[in-house]
Amino acid sequence: MARSSIAWTVDEAGPSESYAERMLSRLLGISVATFEREHWLQKELFRKLTPEERAAAVSDRTHPVHVMPLADVKRLLFRRAPQPARWLHDVDCTAYREGKRVSLSSGGDGEVPAEKAWAAFRKKGFSLRMVHPQQYHQASFELCAKLQEYFGFPVGCSAYLTPAGSQGFPPHYDDCEVFVLQLEGSKLWRVYDRPDPSRVPRATTEFTAAQIGEARAELLLEPGDLLYLPRGVVHQAVTPAAEGAGHSLHLTFSTYQRHTWRDLLEHALRTCRARSAPLPQRMPPLALTPLSPSPRAARSAAWRHDARKFGGGLRALGAHRASARPPLLPDDGAAARGLAALRRAPHPASRAARPHARAVEGGAARLG
Numbered sequence: 001m002a003r004s005s006i007a008w009t010v011d012e013a014g015p016s017e018s019y020a021e022r023m024l025s026r027l028l029g030i031s032v033a034t035f036e037r038e039h040w041l042q043k044e045l046f047r048k049l050t051p052e053e054r055a056a057a058v059s060d061r062t063h064p065v066h067v068m069p070l071a072d073v074k075r076l077l078f079r080r081a082p083q084p085a086r087w088l089h090d091v092d093c094t095a096y097r098e099g100k101r102v103s104l105s106s107g108g109d110g111e112v113p114a115e116k117a118w119a120a121f122r123k124k125g126f127s128l129r130m131v132h133p134q135q136y137h138q139a140s141f142e143l144c145a146k147l148q149e150y151f152g153f154p155v156g157c158s159a160y161l162t163p164a165g166s167q168g169f170p171p172h173y174d175d176c177e178v179f180v181l182q183l184e185g186s187k188l189w190r191v192y193d194r195p196d197p198s199r200v201p202r203a204t205t206e207f208t209a210a211q212i213g214e215a216r217a218e219l220l221l222e223p224g225d226l227l228y229l230p231r232g233v234v235h236q237a238v239t240p241a242a243e244g245a246g247h248s249l250h251l252t253f254s255t256y257q258r259h260t261w262r263d264l265l266e267h268a269l270r271t272c273r274a275r276s277a278p279l280p281q282r283m284p285p286l287a288l289t290p291l292s293p294s295p296r297a298a299r300s301a302a303w304r305h306d307a308r309k310f311g312g313g314l315r316a317l318g319a320h321r322a323s324a325r326p327p328l329l330p331d332d333g334a335a336a337r338g339l340a341a342l343r344r345a346p347h348p349a350s351r352a353a354r355p356h357a358r359a360v361e362g363g364a365a366r367l368g
Contacts, residue, residue, distance in 0.1 A: 002138070003138070003142070004067075004138045004139035004142055005061065005062055006062055006063075006064055006066065006067055006139050006142065006143075007062040007063070008022075008023040008026065008064065008142065008143070008146065009022040009023050009026055010022075010026060017032075018149070018150065019146060019149075020146045020147060020149045020150035021150060023143075023146050023147065023150075024147060024150060026064070027047075027064060027179070027181065027226055028045065028047060028226060028228070029047040029226070030045075030047075032150075035228075039228060039230075040177075040230075041177070041230055042230060043230065044191060044217075044227065044228060044229055044230070044233060045226075045227070045228040046219050046225070046226075046227050046228075047225060047226040047227075048225050049222070049224045049225055053224065054222065054223060054224050057223065057224040058223055058224070063224070064143075064181065065181070065182075065183055065223050065224045066183075067139045067140060067143060067181070067183065067251060068133065068137065068139060068140055068159055068183060068249070068251055069183070069184070069249075070161070070184060070247070070249060072137060072139075073128065073130060073159055073161050073249065074118070076090075076091075076130050076133055076136060076137060076159075077091060077112070077114050077117060077118060077128065077130070078114045078118075079136065082136075084111045084112065084114075085111070085112040085114065086109055086110065086111060086112060087104075087105035087108050087109050087110060087111075087112055088105055088108075088109050088131070089109060089131065090112070090130065090131055090132070091112045091117065091128065091129065091130060091131065092105060092128075092129040092131060093105065093112075093117045093120050093121070093126050093127070093128055093129075094126060094127055094129070094168045094169065095124070095125055095126045095127060095166060095167070095168060096167045096168060096169055096170050097125075097167075099170075099208060099209065101169065101170055101206075104116070104117060104120055104126065121161060121163060122163070125163055125165070125166040126163075126166070126168075127160060127161065127162040127163075127166060127167070127168025127169075128160070128161040128162075129158055129159070129160050129161075129168065130158060130159040130160075130161075131158050132156055132157070132158065133157065133158070133159055134156070134157055140157050140159075140251065143155075143157065143251075143253060144156060144157055144253060147253065147255070148255075150295055151255045151256070151295055152295050153255050153256055153259055154255065154257070155253055155254070155255045156253065156254060156255075156257075157251055157252060157253040157254070158251070158252050159183075159249065159250070159251050159252075160248075160249070160250050160251075160252070161247060161248070161249050162187070162238075162239045162247060162248045162249075163239060163247050164185075164239050164240065164241055164242075164245040164246060164247065164248075165238075165239060165240070165241030165245070166238070166239055167236065167237065167238040167239070169206075169236070169237075170206045170207070170208075170236065171190075171192065171206065171207045171208075171209065171211075171212050171234055171235065171236040172204055172205060172206040172207060172234065172235070172236070173194060173201055173204065173205055173231065173232050173233055173234045173235070174201075174204050174229070174231055174254070175201050175202055175203050175204050175231050175232075175257070175258075176231055176254045176255060176256050176257040177228075177229075177230060177231060177254060177255050177256045178228070178229045178231075178252055178253075178254045179226060179227070179228050179229075179252065179253050179254070180221065180226065180227040180228075180229070180250055180251075180252050181225075181226050181250060181251045181252075181253075182221035182222055182223055182224065182225045182226075182248070182249075182250045183223060183249045183250055183251055184223060184246075184247065184248065184249040185222075185223075185239065185245070185246050185247050185248040185249060186220055186221060186222045186223075186239070186240055186245070186248060187220075187221050187237050187238070187239055187240075187248040187250060188218060188219070188220050188221075188237065188238050188239075188240055189218070189219045189220075189221060189227060189235055189236075189237045190215035190217070190218050190219075190235060190236050190237070191215060191216055191217040191218075191219065191229075191233060191234070191235050192212040192213065192214075192215050192216060192234040192235065193212075193213075193216055193234070194232055194233070194234050195207065195211050195212055195213075195234070201231050201232035207234060212234055220240075221250065231256075
């Protein structure tokens with residue numbers, strides 16, 4: 001497939017800048033170094049274009065705001081090749097009304113009746129979500145492929161089409177790092193403090209209005225605006241119902257799903273459990289930070305030191321497995337030494353190593 005017409009970068013690379021870094025910097029409106037230092041894994045970033053910048057972006061057909069126009073969404077929905085769209089795999093059609101979410105898919109995964117889904121969007125206030133359109137759409141493929149090079153981890157995306165005065169999803173937080181790029185129309189995002197701050201955000205979690213209280217921020221996204229939401233930030237979004245308001249279309253791209261030391265250790269422990277004595281249901285606290293807190297840190301000496309410490313802990317657990325002794329208990333010497341080695345290793349994203357960072361946990365974005 002031919003390359004899209006989107007100009008992902010505008011400046012020549014500096015001595016240490018990759019194409020992907022320049023691409024992300026253009027979307028963010030700030031340098032990647034500033035983003036990593038002040039926002040990544042820590043707090044939201046809202047880039048609001050000026051009226052002049054917005055007018056220039058909309059008139060420039062090569063600007064990223066044109067990555068997926070409405071016509072492309074409709075083509076993805078109605079496509080017949082290489083295969084028709086399937087519920088949940090490729091398309092979701094939902095509405096959030098009076099505290100309840102309703103869906104046309106009803107939990108099925110068969111072929112999407114495109115005419116019915118399009119009519120639900122046009123006439124019944126349902127939102128259409130295109131799941132992983134980069135599989136069939138060149139411009140979104142380019143976006144994900146290049147950013148994947150930068151993050152060193154899979155990047156996926158979804159497109160959300162919502163009619164005026166409607167909302168597709170309930171208040172929730174996602175378990176991955178999410179970027180929202182507004183393409184057409186406008187959408188009002190409300191951001192809340194998490195009602196369960198002591199709980200590690202390991203899975204997308206929905207809330208009722210009574211659980212989240214008042215929003216701490218309201219952000220109106222218009223074409224070209226970008227919003228970054230770290231995992232665990234509770235949010236909901238609605239298309240304004242003002243007179244003359246049209247649909248909203250935005251694209252999200254996300255990364256760092258299940259990308260933590262705990263996820264890796266759980267995989268290792270499952271292997272131990274399958275091959276050796278049972279493991280206890282409750283284990284001592286484990287590292288909850290991402291495997292690589294940032295693409296730069298993944299190449300750093302500190303991260304390699306952390307990885308060696310983690311490997312030492314796994315080797316201690318492996319030695320215990322090989323001994324084929326009775327069930328592993330929390331005070332077992334070999335296991336305790338292995339887990340202690342994991343806990344002692346300061347991760348670059350921990351508060352001890354980077355005071356501005358917070359511990360987070362890994363999982364696919366579902367925004368509305």
